[in-house]
Amino acid sequence: MLSITFVVAILFIAMMTQSISVEKQLSQYQQELEELDNKMTEETERTKEIDDMKEYMETDEYAEEVARDKLGLVKDNEIVFKEQE
Numbered sequence: 001m002l003s004i005t006f007v008v009a010i011l012f013i014a015m016m017t018q019s020i021s022v023e024k025q026l027s028q029y030q031q032e033l034e035e036l037d038n039k040m041t042e043e044t045e046r047t048k049e050i051d052d053m054k055e056y057m058e059t060d061e062y063a064e065e066v067a068r069d070k071l072g073l074v075k076d077n078e079i080v081f082k083e084q085e
Helices: 002-057 060-069
Strands: none
Touching: 002 060
């Protein structure tokens, strides 16, 4: 009877140790899942920003802005004032 109790106690201790190990691993996996969810949210926002920028770049307003800023073009009825250095 004593040996059966001893074996059961050993098995119980082994199961508790295993249970603690599994709980730690589960906690780590949950933390990784939260980090991945955060990264996914950030990437979704970034994708939306890129899509918005792509839409803006297809507009006439963007083309005009680039023509003015980078190419120095002006409309026919505009007067250009330049600063003296």
